[in-house]
Amino acid sequence: MDNPDDWDPLRHPGHYFSRIARGLTRVGDVRLRNLGLATAQLPVLTALKDGGELSQKELAKWAKVEQPTMAQMLSRMERDGLVRRVPDPEDKRSHLISLTDATVEKLPAGRAILRQGNSEMTKGLTDDEIKTLVSLLRHVLENVDSMEP
Amino acid sequence: MDNPDDWDPLRHPGHYFSRIARGLTRVGDVRLRNLGLATAQLPVLTALKDGGELSQKELAKWAKVEQPTMAQMLSRMERDGLVRRVPDPEDKRSHLISLTDATVEKLPAGRAILRQGNSEMTKGLTDDEIKTLVSLLRHVLENVDSMEP
């Protein structure tokens, strides 16, 4: 009930997740900065990479962030010329978001940076270990998503 | 070189880490809120739980965050009565930070919440799988920490 190990961060997977995520974001953001991109924008780029037009709501759902978070990010991306927002002809409350041509041109370079980071992150792990890791991560994510506050 | 899977978030462990970390933070913060604690404060609580007094610099290093991040968090924690800062008699630039009695009294309840979250997070995994996961996470963290921007 009061095991001292409870407070040992090394026994808390949560601590690892937080530190790995922060580290990846920090390194990724620096590497993407020259391109004018950021790691938090990757889900948006992914969703729109083939010329698609999605609403803010759809993008928030895809990226698994709350609506105000996506609203702010799209504002910044629009300010920086990364995306375009045109009124949705079928719903005056909504806008359709798409990538600008300049952004599409940046995608290949972004791809290379991502691939590089991905391989550095799993350096020293066998293909089987990586598969195991992804499978365990998937399981944990499912548990986390089903956790009630 | 331009494999479309490069943009598939399901193939990017980084995406899992980010989503798991965010999910754990969100749920953990809600559950700790009644106690007046937050997940980001856990490393500080851990470091000082036995009555220790550490400097801001030492706490930042322990929590693996930058110095300004720790400065801000300690300000909030002091504002909320969680920690105390007394001048370091041996270095007038520095203060020694310690937990208040009120905070120490909250620790057992915090422990219970942590243990509960930890078990929910790994629900459905065997002890061996959890051990494997932690070992892989440790490996990835090491890689991430050694990544150059």
Next chain:
DNA sequence: TATACAAACATAGGAACCTATGCAATGGAC
């Protein structure tokens, strides 16, 4: 049709992270 509910977005406010930079105390070189 009028009213009420729901949906899409905007805005406010705050926490936690970062980099860049400034300031004051310290401590070593001379």
Next chain:
DNA sequence: GTCCATTGCATAGGTTCCTATGTTTGTATA
């Protein structure tokens, strides 16, 4: 002892996340 680089913090500015709440448009119901 004086000078100067280093160290410990503080502050500024910005991004990404959250919750809570308001506004406008769309939809369905009485």
